[in-house]
Amino acid sequence: MELIIAIAIGVLGGSGIWLLLRPRTFQVIMGISLLSYAVNLFIFSMGRLSVDQIPILRASRASEIAEYADPLPQALVLTAIVIGFAMTALFLVVLLASRGLSGTDHVDGREGE
Amino acid sequence: MMLSWHDHLMIVPIVLPMVVGGLMLLLGEGRATLKAGVNVLATLALLAVAIALLRQADGGQVQVAVYLPANWPAPFGIALALDRLSALMLVLTATMALCSLLYSLARWHRAGVHFHPLFQLQLMGLNGAFLTADLFNLFVFFEILLAASYGLLLHGSGPQRVKTGLHYIAVNLAGSSLFLIGVALIYGITGSLNMADVAVRIGQVAGSDRMLMEAGAAILGVAFLIKAGAWPLNFWLPPSYAAASPPAAALFSIMTKVGVYIILRLSLLLFGADAGASSGLVQPWVLYIGLATLTFGTLGMLASQNTGRLAGFAVIISSGTLLSAIGFGRDSVTAAALFYLVSSTLALGAFFLLQELMERSRTFGADLLAVTLEAFGLDRSVDPEEDMNTTDVGVAIPAAMAFLGLAFIACALVLSGLPPLSGFVAKFALLTTILNPEGLTPEIGNPEPVLAWVLLALLIVSGLTTVVSLTRIGIRAFWVPSGRMPPRLRVIEVFPIAAMLVLGIVLMVQAQPAMRYFNDAARALHHPAEYVRGIMSARQVDHRGDVTP
Numbered sequence: 268m269e270l271i272i273a274i275a276i277g278v279l280g281g282s283g284i285w286l287l288l289r290p291r292t293f294q295v296i297m298g299i300s301l302l303s304y305a306v307n308l309f310i311f312s313m314g315r316l317s318v319d320q321i322p323i324l325r326a327s328r329a330s331e332i333a334e335y336a337d338p339l340p341q342a343l344v345l346t347a348i349v350i351g352f353a354m355t356a357l358f359l360v361v362l363l364a365s366r367g368l369s370g371t372d373h374v375d376g377r378e379g380e
Numbered sequence: 381m382m383l384s385w386h387d388h389l390m391i392v393p394i395v396l397p398m399v400v401g402g403l404m405l406l407l408g409e410g411r412a413t414l415k416a417g418v419n420v421l422a423t424l425a426l427l428a429v430a431i432a433l434l435r436q437a438d439g440g441q442v443q444v445a446v447y448l449p450a451n452w453p454a455p456f457g458i459a460l461a462l463d464r465l466s467a468l469m470l471v472l473t474a475t476m477a478l479c480s481l482l483y484s485l486a487r488w489h490r491a492g493v494h495f496h497p498l499f500q501l502q503l504m505g506l507n508g509a510f511l512t513a514d515l516f517n518l519f520v521f522f523e524i525l526l527a528a529s530y531g532l533l534l535h536g537s538g539p540q541r542v543k544t545g546l547h548y549i550a551v552n553l554a555g556s557s558l559f560l561i562g563v564a565l566i567y568g569i570t571g572s573l574n575m576a577d578v579a580v581r582i583g584q585v586a587g588s589d590r591m592l593m594e595a596g597a598a599i600l601g602v603a604f605l606i607k608a609g610a611w612p613l614n615f616w617l618p619p620s621y622a623a624a625s626p627p628a629a630a631l632f633s634i635m636t637k638v639g640v641y642i643i644l645r646l647s648l649l650l651f652g653a654d655a656g657a658s659s660g661l662v663q664p665w666v667l668y669i670g671l672a673t674l675t676f677g678t679l680g681m682l683a684s685q686n687t688g689r690l691a692g693f694a695v696i697i698s699s700g701t702l703l704s705a706i707g708f709g710r711d712s713v714t715a716a717a718l719f720y721l722v723s724s725t726l727a728l729g730a731f732f733l734l735q736e737l738m739e740r741s742r743t744f745g746a747d748l749l750a751v752t753l754e755a756f757g758l759d760r761s762v763d764p765e766e767d768m769n770t771t772d773v774g775v776a777i778p779a780a781m782a783f784l785g786l787a788f789i790a791c792a793l794v795l796s797g798l799p800p801l802s803g804f805v806a807k808f809a810l811l812t813t814i815l816n817p818e819g820l821t822p823e824i825g826n827p828e829p830v831l832a833w834v835l836l837a838l839l840i841v842s843g844l845t846t847v848v849s850l851t852r853i854g855i856r857a858f859w860v861p862s863g864r865m866p867p868r869l870r871v872i873e874v875f876p877i878a879a880m881l882v883l884g885i886v887l888m889v890q891a892q893p894a895m896r897y898f899n900d901a902a903r904a905l906h907h908p909a910e911y912v913r914g915i916m917s918a919r920q921v922d923h924r925g926d927v928t929p
Contacts, residue, residue, distance in 0.1 A: 287554060292546065299553050306560045313568035340567070343516055347560055350523045354556070357530060358549050365546050368539045374550075376543040 272312055280305035292362045292372050296355065303351040307344050314340030386436065390447040390462050392429045393470055393507035396422060401500030415496040416485055422500060423481055426507075427474035430467070437467035438897060443904050444914035446513075454918045455577040461513040461915055464901035465718070469510040469641055472722060475883065476634050476729050477503055479876035483733050484627035486873045491536040491625065498535070502528035502631065509638050513915055515563050515573045518642070522559065522607075526552050529635060532628040533620060544620040551606060551616045559603035565596025576915035579649045579908060582658060594658060597650065601643065601662065608639025609699045611673040617696060618680065622688030626736040629691070633728040636695055637721060640702045644714070647706065649908045660709065667707025667831060671838060674700030678842040681849045687735040687857075690849055694731065694795055697842050698724040704835050705810055715902035716809035719895060723802040723884055727794035730880040734787050737869060737877075738857045780869045783878075785858055790881045792854065796846035797839075802888040807843065809895070811836055 279301050286298030314337035321335045362372075369376035400422040404415050436445065447460040481499065489495045505525025512518050530552075534545045567573055569589050570581040585593050606613045617636070621629050647662035677696035684690045701724075705717035790801060797807035814832045887894055904910060 287550070295550055299550070299557075302554070302557050306557045306564075309561060310564040313564040315568075339573075340564070343564070343567075346516070346520065350520070350556075354523070354527065354549075354553055357527065358546075358553065361530070361534065361542060361546050361549060364534075364537075365542045368542050374546060376539060376546075 268316055268318070272308065272316060276305050276308050276312070279308070290373055290375075292365060292374055295374060296358055296362060299358065300351075300355055303347070303355075307347055307351070310340050310344050310347060386432070387447070389429060389432060389436070390445060390460055390511065391449060393426060393433070393474075394460075394504055394511065396426060396429070397500040397504035397507065401497045401504065404497040404500065405494070409493045412490055412496075416489060419481060419496040419499060420478075420485075423474065423478045423503070426503065427471070427478055430470040430474040433462060434467040434471050437462055437464050438900070443910040446915050446918035448918055448920065451920055453920055454916050455572055455574045458517045459513045459574060459576075459915055459918060460511045461576075461911070462511060463904055463911060464897065465641070465645065465905060466510045468718065468722070468897070468901060469637070470507060472637075472725060473503065473506045473510070473634055475880075476631060476725065479729060479880050480627040480630040480733070483630070483873055483876045484625075486870050488536070488625050488627050492534075494531065495535055498528045498531040499631075501525075502532060504528075506634065506638065510641065513575045515566065515575060515578070517573075519556070519559055519563060522638075523556065525635065525638070526556070529628075529632065532631070533624045535628055536625045538623075540623045544616070544623040547616050548620045551613075555603045555606040558599050558606075562596045562598075562600025562603060565592060565599065569593040569596065574915065575646070575649055576912040579652075579912050580916070582650055585658075587657075590657060594661060597646075597658075597662070600646075601665075604639045604642045604646075605669065606639070607636065608643060608703065609636045609673070609696050610639075610669050610703060611676040611696075611700070614673070614676070614696055614699075618684070618689045618692030621692040621695060621732075622686065626733050629688075629732040630729040633695055633732060634725055636699050637702075637725055640699060640706070640721070643703070644706050644717075644905065648709075648905045649911065652906065652908050663707050663709040665707075666703050670700050670702070670704030670707050671831070671834060672700075673703060674835075674838045674842055676700070678838070678845050681842075682845050684849070687739060687853055690853060691728065691731050691735055694846065695728055697846070698728060701810070701839065701842070704838075705814075708814060708832075709906075710813065711899070711902040711906040712813040713810065714905060715895065715898040716806065716813045718898040718901060719802075719809055719887075719891075720806035722894075723794060723806045723887055726880045726884050726887075727791050727803065730787065730877045730884075731791045731795065733873070733877050733880075734784070734791060737784060737873060738788065740868075781858070783869070783874060787877050787881060788850075788854055788858070790884070792847065792850040794881075794884055796843045796850065798843070798847065800888070802884045802891075805888050805891050807839060811839065 283298045283300075283302030283305055286294045286301065289295065289298070317336060322338070322341075324335065365376060366372055371378055400418060404418060407415060444461050444463045446454070447462070448454070448457055449460060450457045452458075477499070484495065502525055505521050505523075505528055508521030509518060509525060512521060530545065530549050533548060534541050563573070566578060569585060569592055570578050572578050572581060582593065602613070609617045621632060624632060643662075643666060647666060651658055651660060651662045653659055673696060677693050677698075677700050680693040680696065681690060684693055698720075702717050702721055705713050705720070708714075793799075793801045794803035797803040814835060
């Protein structure tokens with residue numbers, strides 16, 4: 268499982284960075300989205316990867332804290348997703364404004380040579 | 381012991397802008413006069429609260445005052461912490477905010493919608509970032525201030541702003557990803573997000589995990605360096621600051637200082653003397669990057685042809701100076717750096733506002749503004765009372781040129797560090813403390829004396845190039861006979877600039893009490909045990925409002 272998660276983060280992050288460096292605004296926004304998926308998975312995995320652990324405290328099985336999944340990274344991911352979503356939406360608006368004002372989807376507002 | 385009203389004062393700089401900003405959003409897009417009034421009142425109140433907090437931080441017996449917003453004990457919930465440095469930054473933010481706001485009332489606040497709510501939310505983010513003692517909460521406040529700054533940067537619209545805004549947003553979104561990765565790594569290794577708790581645990585990190593933890597801190601550092609405008613992560617800064625509307629740019633001059641503030645705080649808190657094997661990890665890097673930034677800013681200043689870009693490079697020089705001073709890791713240098721921070725931020729703010737007034741009589745600038753105002757249907761006044769105002773305003777102040785010239789000279793003197801204004805005191809303090817380390821506390825990450833001389837040379841050269849570039853701009857603006865009319869200034873535009881410059885003079889005249897404050901602040905930063913103890917021993921309040929013993 269560790270390997271799959273690591274590869275997933277690597278592929279998402281790598282494609283995200285490659286797209287981020289491309290000259291078209293649409294590629295940049297896709298790159299930022301992929302990068303934020305990679306980051307979210309990464310935060311999640313920082314709570315340690317495990318299978319079959321209890322997510323919510325239960326009075327009947329409150330024996331060992333080690334039996335529970337770490338709730339904090341999940342809360343952090345949730346916050347990061349919400350903020351990332353809002354920022355992507357905002358970037359999309361600016362992207363459309365740039366397209367409308369400059370007539371091109373190049374990040375510099377004019378076609379490169 | 382009951383909590384009295386001034387225990388709750390610390391949350392006001394966050395809650396007040398949030399509530400006011402939210403309420404102004406409900407007012408819709410019109411009613412600019414009402415919103416402007418509310419905004420000015422809220423910012424005045426913020427300044428008053430910030431000054432009260434400054435007195436509290438300076439006068440109290442405790443080094444750090446802690447507020448627990450959710451009433452969870454320290455390492456678990458979010459804690460707000462107020463020490464001398466945070467209080468100083470709060471006062472500086474409120475001062476800059478009030479001045480830019482007053483300036484914008486002349487006409488810029490009508491150049492687009494939602495200027496006033498965005499302005500308040502920006503203040504909320506800034507204040508929160510200065511007060512919080514929790515790494516993830518810091519991320520949230522960073523995002524709030526960035527989101528508001530995207531809006532403010534685009535305020536007034538136009539192709540240039542949208543283009544630079546696109547770059548600015550992309551860079552900062554990538555920076556936010558790095559921020560999250562760094563925070564997640566630090567959480568994964570130390571198991572805590574509370575800055576004080578992390579500082580305690582960092583000394584106990586086992587050898588194999590230490591490298592991961594240091595990598596996390598380095599990634600986090602890169603995110604802050606982007607915000608601070610450090611080379612080579614600052615190519616977005618001059619174009620976007622030049623494109624932003626002047627009041628927004630003046631407020632942005634404190635935004636790079638947020639990055640500097642966090643680097644200063646975290647490098648000393650997490651990697652101070654108590655950090656075990658990681659102690660002094662950050663300082664050399666910050667010093668080298670600071671020197672590179674200073675060089676880049678100096679060269680850029682010589683190369684820039686327009687005043688807005690020049691001001692952007694002045695921001696970079698200021699960041700570079702501060703970063704290299706932080707890199708020395710000595711409390712006397714840090715104290716001098718704090719003096720420089722206050723003096724240069726005030727001068728930069730004044731310069732961003734002033735440069736618009738200087739360019740005003742140029743036709744193309746005026747045309748651009750006229751088009752923008754027309755696009756928003758503001759060329760005709762709505763309200764008869766305002767109509768009267770605008771005719772009043774049309775009368776040129778006879779001393780306009782004299783004021784502009786004097787203000788320009790004052791800005792140039794402070795920015796380049798020439799006597800007799802506060803910039804000179806700041807640079808003199810920096811150079812003295814860099815070269816005279818004797819009689820001070822044991823040093824962390826002591827840089828070689830060669831680097832001290834390099835910094836000395838760079839500081840002097842950057843001062844010289846600042847003088848050269850500003851003289852060039854000044855000659856072009858004031859002495860070239862072009863038969864232009866003296867620009868028409870309004871009192872509300874002149875007042876904020878004069879206020880910032882007068883504050884700089886007050887800082888110079890009152891240098892001794894100011895330096896005493898900065899020395900206390902720097903000493904507390906370099907000996908974070910008190911800060912850590914203060915946060916970790918913060919007590920909960922029970923539901924009757926009593927503090928549990």
